[in-house]
Amino acid sequence: MRPSNRRAAAFVLASVALAGIAAPVVAQRAAGPEHKPTKKVAEKVTLFGSTCRTAIEGSRVVAYCHNPYPESDLVQLHTECDRWWDIDADGSPVEVGPAQTVRLTDRCWKEVRAAWVSHHRM
CATH class of the missing domain: 2.60.40 (Immunoglobulin-like)
Structure with a gap:
């Protein structure tokens, strides 16, 4: 492999790794505390x-x-x-x-x- 191909492969691999780490944090922020089931809902079941x-x-x-x-x-x-x-x-x-x-x-x-x-x- 040429050096430019190695750099590109390393960049893609690092991007995928960072996206995998950041995705759960972003999903948790989007859900927010208002989407958690309350105690009243659990009692009605x-x-x-x-x-x-x-x-x-x-x-x-x-x-x-x-x-x-x-x-x-x-x-x-x-x-x-x-x-x-x-x-x-x-x-x-x-x-x-x-x-x-x-x-x-x-x-x-x-x-x-x-x-x-x-x-x-x-």
Whole structure:
């Protein structure tokens, strides 16, 4: 390499390094303190939703849902059957109270393609 090419390469490398160091500082200044979440916003968030475990065994589906939160949760089991002639099903909604566990079951005539549980606030 000629000396001018070496200088140019060193200059580009130094510029990239300085830009990498300066970028976080500039981004932090742009955000400023007014964009930080306040304590009031954090207090308004309430945890919600039961924890559900779903198991598929052949043509049967079983889901156990436990609600560890103080608010009630409304859960519903949805079953999608594998065969085209087998009817998919949406179970009836069940209320899961605080510290309560419920069992949801459903079945298809033949194989089950998929099963999931939906949650709704009461």
